[in-house]
Amino acid sequence: MKILIIEDEFLIAEGVSLTLQSAGHAVTGIAEDLPTALALAGQEKPDMAFVDIKLANGSNGLDVARALKAMGIACVFATGNPPNKAQAGGVGLGYIAKPFSPRVLVQTAAFVAGVLSPGAPSAAAPHGFVTL
Template sequence: MSPSPAPLAGFRLLVVEDDYNIASELGMVLGAAGATVIGPHPDAESALAALAAGRPDGAVLDIHLGPGITAYPVADRLEQMGVPYLFATGNVLRPQDPMLRGRPYLEKPISDRLLVRSLAQLLAPSEAPPPGA
């Protein structure tokens, strides 16, 4: 029996995370799942520069990147580009921000399995309903 393919094989994923240890772990987990990791980027400026250089297939964004600094500018740009993304944050009080409505949201600490499964679902092609349905 052949091993199952890596669930994120072929996907290029932008990672925006300001905590070095968490960023390193995210990179290892996503890489082991077959993804090509863009970053990780510790701030919105470097993430936006990476987006200017090329379109990723998806993204994982920490919301808070320092005192008073968020990844929302990156999320805005991803929206404009039509790139799916999810938020992964340690902020236990989910902000009542319209930016988060309808967005996948994972609360840290996140299990490796949950992160990979959530991204695989986010990136899976949506199935169109059959004609006449």
């Protein structure tokens, strides 16, 4: 699966990228703000994105997720500031709260792959994933 990472903390973004690549996913890029996320999403449309809520340069992950959803890209928030349904219902599939384990990250990507591929074997939502 092609995955875009929207995270402004370099070490976290690199760790997420390496974990996902080790699990066989293609990381299409890392963005730290809304303009960069939209540019990367337009270059090589990912299947999904992991989106932090608080981003660089005053960007907000909820705005990023709304823009990506309009492009047909599924989003999961990966954040220390979990959104509530009133904020993010209908924008993101759910969230995993920081700090999350590599296992939860990989299992969440597998779960989303199942959601996006009707007829494919679906994985159960991992422990730590909260549906919005």
